[in-house]
Structure formats: C-alpha cells, structure tokens
Amino acid sequence: MSHSETIQSTYKVFGLDVYYELYGYQNIDKKDSKVFVCIHGFLSSCFSFRRLIPFIAKDHIVLVIDLPPFGKSGKHLNFTYSYDNFANVVISLVDHLKLDKVNLVGHSMGGQICLYVAKKKPEFVNKVILLCSSGYLGKANPHLILSSYFPFFHLYVKRTITKQGIMNSLNSVVHNQNLIDEEMINGYKEPFLQDEIFRALTKMIRDREGDLSPTDLQNISVPTLLIWGEKDKVVPLEIGKRLHQDLKQSILVTYPEAGHLIPEEIPEHIYDRIANFV
Template identity: 40%
Template sequence: MNAKFYPCEAGDSEKLFVLIHGFMSWSFSFQSLIPSLVNHAHVLTLDLPGFGRSKKDVKYEFSYEQFTKTVQDMIDRREEHFTDIVPVGHSMGGQIALRLARSNRCVHRVVLLASSGDMQKSSKRLRWASRLPFFDVWLARYVRDRDVSHVLKQVIHDNKKVTTEQIDAYSLPLQENLMYRALSKFIRQREGILSREELHKITKPVLLLWGENDRIVPVGVGRYLEKELHRAKLKVFPKVGHLLPEEIPLEVGEEIIRFSAGKERSE
C-alpha cells in the first residue's frame, strides 16, 4: 500500500468514520477531532500517497480517482464489515469523500469540512512546467522558503491557537525530497473538481461545515455546494478559519455525530 493508515477501534460498532485530509496536509490535522468520535464509531485516518508519512511512490497516479480507489482499498482490507461508512473530508479531502459516496453502497452520508469546490485542473502551462528537469527541486525551494508558522496564521483565524506542535508537525513532511517529486506528478495528473452535473447525481445527505473567516476556501464555496447538492445542509461557524478540525474540534465532532445518527438540526 502507498498510504499510511491509523485505525482507532470502537467496540462492535458497524459504523466507520473515514477522515480524509487536505492538500499539503496529513492525518495530524485530525488528532484533536478523533477523541470526539472514537466512542461512537470506528475511526480510520490516513496519510494519502505523497503526503505525511505515506510512501512517496512516483509511479503512483496522483489523481482524485486514484486517491478514492486507495481509500476504498484501505476499507476493504479491514476485517470488520462496516454497513455504515461516513467519509469526512477536509479541504481537498472533500473531493475524495464525494467520490466515495458515488462508488460505495455502504456510504449513506458525507461530511465536508471546508471542502474544495472551485479548484480546477492545473493550467496547461503549469502542467508543462512540471515536466521540466529539476522542477521538483525548484518546488522544494519554493515551499521551504515559506514560513510554516506564517502559513498557519493565514489558515487559522485566531493566531493565538497556533502551537509549536502544529508548526513542527506541518514542517516535518516538507523536509522529505521525494514529496516534491510526488507533488510534481500531482500537479500534472490531478483532475478538476466534480462538475455541477456530477454533483447533481449525488443524492445522499451531505453536511457542510465551514469557518466564516476561511481565507483558503471561502464560505461562498460552501453555499455553492449546498445549492448544487440535492440534500446538503451548510453550517457556518463564526470566528473560525480553514482548519476546523483543529480550531473547534469539539463542535465539529458534535455536528458529525448528530448528523451521522440522522439527528441533523433543522436550522
């Protein structure tokens, strides 16, 4: 397997929460959310191929569809038989969660946390550039020149919530050179987001959780998804940025548990 998995057991529950991280992130982003979920269902997190502590296999096809197949393979390898699978996708992970909803009959509900919804396929110029020799070297230099603490302060609304642990955790994967070769392939192979027509075909209930002050994926994207998905409900949290699982893990956990039990709020 190209991905690194982290299972959290929860008795005999037939429900499974699958936590799928976003772009340039990894399973660390869910560490504060997991304690709110683990007493209610099995919880499975992962580092998608090319990210976090996963294998950086440059032969892997770095596309949303392949990521979805990898996550599905991970679920199939489990000894337990889950009849109620709830994908929880953050940012880019939302595109994978929606694709799981299309392909897995045991997925009855989907949770999207500040999901990407307007990220089109990379431009032809960028895809061409990614094939140039040493593009991955340039990419590594470009990324490493960015101050991780500054980036976190851009995505977390309350700068006081940025911790040394977060800075260290998000800095760690950036030191691995193979990650940039994988990232170069991702730039070339990543599809665009699901089209409006594809979104219309998803008839399962979808919970959209958003931060009002998200500067990475603005709340307008959430409103667009609520409009295009037949059974979607959007909840917006004030004074919250892009990293909902880390900024307000208890509130997010409560919403996920209520929604997955079929007890959505009407407001």
C-alpha cells in the same frame, strides 16, 4: 486512549504503502457504533485530525488515512496522484479492513476525495461530512503541466511551498492565532523535510484532474453535512454555499469565528454536529 485501542499500520495499494491509523476498534460491537473515515487536505496528513479523533473514538471507530504522497505514505513516481485514484485508495483500504457503510469526513482537498468516493460507490457510504471542502477547481494550467516535465522542477515546487514558511501558512489557515503552538508547527512541518514529496507533488500537478463538475455533484444523493468557518481565507464560504446548492441532500452550518483549519480550531463543535447528523 491506551495503545491497545490504536492501530498504526500501512497497507499496500497499487504497489504503494498507504499509512493509516485506526482508533476505537473496541467499539466495533457496540450497538450504536459507526465507522468514520477521515481524509485530510492538501499538504496535510492524519495529524490534522488529532483534536477531532478523541471525540469520535469514544463511541465509534475512526480510520484516518495519509493520502499518498502526504504524511507517512509512499511517494513513488509510478503512482497516479489523481483524485479518482485517491478515491480508489480509500475504497481499497476500507474493503481490506472489512468496514462498511462508512461516514466520510473530508477536510479541504479531502472533502473533494470524499465526493469522488460518494460518486463512484454510493452504496459504500452512509453520510458525507465536508469540512471547508475544496470545490470547482479545474486541472492545472497547460503551461504549468508542461513545465513540470523539466528535470529540476521539483526544486521550484519545493521553493514555492517552503518560501511561505510554516508560520505564515498556519497564520493563513487558523483564525485564532493563539492555537498555534510548537506541536502544531512541528506536526505540519515534518512531512516537508525530505525531497521525495516534492518530486511526487510535481507528478500530482500532471495527474490531478480537477474537482467534480456541478453536474456530477447534482447527481450525488448521499446526505451531506457542510461545516464552514466564515473566516476561511483558503476556501471561502462562497464555495460552501455553491456546494450546498449543487448537493441536493445537503445541510450547511457555519461558524463566524473559525478559519480554514476547523478540525484543529473547533473539534468539539464539529463532533456535536456530526453526532447529530449521523
């Protein structure tokens, strides 16, 4: 894709710079062109969609967002790092770019943000695509929330996240280990080279309100496609089956030889499913 067809920019939402990438804008006037908004998972960024974007951007418009405090977005401590507020960020940015009737594509935690958007503004969404979406997680336990107020708690958060190491983390999310190369390692490691993110993640422990309840999910009427890797060790297929039951207008598709990081593992399969769905 030539540089002229890709926009990389930031937009100020609630006083914080939100980084985004826009692909395929040349397709805006095409008759069958649609808008896709991709939302990454926890500890991830736009980078996680790098293999899926080229498939979608051939014929459609793709907006990829770094949710704060991840990737290249701001990490201020006066921002509320709640799922409801992440949904507000997505809505605000899409409004600013004058895109409408968007198809939301969310991986892992990003799937939960898509569901928050669909609950808040159903008229704004055409369809939802959930890739190994998180679900049914409550708020952090009160002891952890209390601990997060200690002055150096962000160093504990940093140690906990970095102790596992990027290689172990990737091994746990990618089923086919042959896909793990230097580009992937560097791409997932890069956001954690500065301390600001750990301070912001400490605040997120307090701000995160938890996933939507079964009742909330049952009230969502936007058609939803669930795509799951059967070897997912992070968000097991059982969660996908539960979401499929609670989301009345949903279809569940599974892949036996895929893990959690399916936008990296099976991008062409995901695109085929999405193209048929929307």
